[in-house]
Amino acid sequence: MLESFLTYVNRQQALDPVADWLQKTVGSAFDALGPNSRNVKNFLHGTWMGHPLHPALTDVPIGAWSAAMGLDLLEWTTGSNELAAGADAAVGIGIMGAIGAAAAGLTDYHDVGGEQARRVGAMHALLNTGALVLFSFSLLYRLRGARSIGRTLGFLGGATTLLSGHLGGELVFGQQIGVDHTATIEPPDDFTKVLAADALKEGEPQRAEANGVPIVLVRQHDHVYALAETCSHQGGPLSEGTVEEGCIICPWHGSRYAVDDGSLLDGPSTYSQPAFETRIREGQIEVRPMRERAPESVLRLAA
Secondary structure, three states, rough: OHHHHHHHHOOOHHHHHHHHHHHHHHHHHHHHOOHHHHHHHHHHHHHOOOOHHHHHHHHHHHHHHHHHHHHHHHHHOOOOOOHHHHHHHHHHHHHHHHHHHHHHHHHOOOOOOOHHHHHHHHHHHHHHHHHHHHHHHHHHHHOOOOOOHHHHHHHHHHHHHOOOOOOOHHHHHOOOOOOOOOOOOOOOOOOOOEEEEEHEEEOOOOEEEEOOOOEEEEEEOOOOEEEEEEEEOOOOOOOHHHEEEOEEEEOOOEEEEEEEOEEOOOOOOOOOOOEEEEEEEEOEEEEEEEOOOHHHOEEEOOO
């Protein structure tokens, strides 16, 4: 049944305007923050954690609401009101956690591309909103003493959360949103020729291959740097990006990486970029995986 639902979502063109509106609204909200937007976005993406923040935050509402439903079930089957306070508290904790998870999730969704991923993400957001509304009314009815209605709304919210979680899994495991797109690269073990040294121009990223692994070469101030060419965020081609002082910027979503060691400077990516040591032999740039992140791992071209 869940796979049929996923197929249904993928075919819904009516979700495209919803996706457009969501992404534009999130973008406008960050634009309104002005100079602070980059720091807020990096926080919500999880750049500081080294992996996306959204999945970690979703554990709070899922865990809290699951506990609430378990306590509700015991209350309903035993007829005892001793568990009511715990169930109500769990619902409230889940609501607060869901608001934080929504903020992080919408921040990630702003940079999602691809027709199917956008549709699945839009439905995921709608279902999560529905679950939040259901549990909010559940708490309201509980506090008013209408516990039967409150429990019913809670169970409906739980079912909605389950359905939304299935779509969230599709985004990660099916659409590869939020995963490290460089995790499976297998670079050569030792130095490999990739490009003639005189073919690399100052400040112009150049694509090359090291035993079939795409890399991007950058020359700055007579130094040559090499990183994996596929952006770890969503696979964008870094060789088509722009180079600024000490960094390269992905052309798709603007993730920024230090050219000397691949460390992440700005999201939406949450992963650093694999870096390579470089040297020149017989007029050819050679690279191998960086074994230690150190200044001497980069090449200084002869003046």
